[in-house]
Amino acid sequence: MPDTAHLLAFILAGWLLNLTPGPDVLYIVSNALRSGVRAGIVAGLGITAGCFVHIVAAAVGVGTLLAASTQAFTVLKYLGAGYLLYLGARMLFAKSTPAVATDAAAAAHVPRGLKAVFMGGFWTNVLNPKVALFFLAFVPQFIAPDSGNKALAFVLLGLLFNLNAIPVNTGWAVAAGWLARRGTVRQWMRMLDRVAGAMFIGFGIKLALSDNPLSSPTH
Structure with missing residues (x-):
């Protein structure tokens, strides 16, 4: 594991x-x-x-395969791009809703709705090979060269990165939820859906056209 200074730099x-x-x-x-x-x-x-999933995969070598193999990267890349395009199209062509639901108003739809939301976020990441490559490129910089068990250090730092992301993601959710309770946001929700849908389609196209940043030129 890195020393205190490097650990704080990793968290920041x-x-x-x-x-x-x-x-x-x-x-x-x-x-x-x-x-x-x-x-x-x-x-x-x-x-x-x-x-x-990407942290564990990288620790057992799947991430290295994605970095080294153009074919493996391409397959996962197109799966991820297709999923982002699907999310974007669904937002673009979704039927209008009269207002943004508050937590209390949405309670009746919690069991099914929240499961779908969770799985959507899960697959958005799992099907994006650049997430795996990010961990391969970012985390090793903070592993000491003389570390006795680099795989374990990689997993521990990956877990720390993920746990540190939870309060940040929660902050985004709270801020957006606060805005959702404002009347002006409710009036513009349909436009926000259109913009978000277009952005997801843009992300999907960008991912589909991207090259493997960690592969060698010979591959």
């Missing part, structure tokens, strides 16, 4: 990365705006669960 870097808007933040915010704070928090937990 993780917080800054999680504060940066991207597909994960957009997924949390859009669900919190539509269905309340609880839905936003559950969306964040689904994303965190998906990250755990």
Whole structure:
């Protein structure tokens, strides 16, 4: 494990990365705006669960395979891009709702609705090979060269990164939920759905057109 200074730098870097808007933040915010704070928090937990899959996969070598194999990266890349395109299209063409649901108003739909929100966040991450490559590129920088068990250090740092992401994701959900209770947001919710849908489609196209940043030129 890194010393205290490097550990604090790792935590700070993780917080800054999680504060940066991207597909994960957009997924949390859009669900919190539509269905309340609880839905936003559950969306964040689904994303965190998906990250755990990548951490374990990287520790056992699957992430290294994605980094080295153009074919493996391409297959997962297109699966992830397809899923993002699906989410975007669903938002673009969803039927209008009269208002944004508060947590209390959405309570009747919690069991089924929150499960779908959680799994959406989960698959958004699991099917994105760039998440696996991110962990491969970012985490090893904070592992001491003389570490006796680098795989264990990788897993522990990955777990720490994920746990540190939870309060940040929760903050995004709370902020979006607060906005959802404002009348002006309710009036603009349909437009927000359209914008979010278009952005997800953009993320999907960007992912589909991306190259493996960690593969060698010979692959």
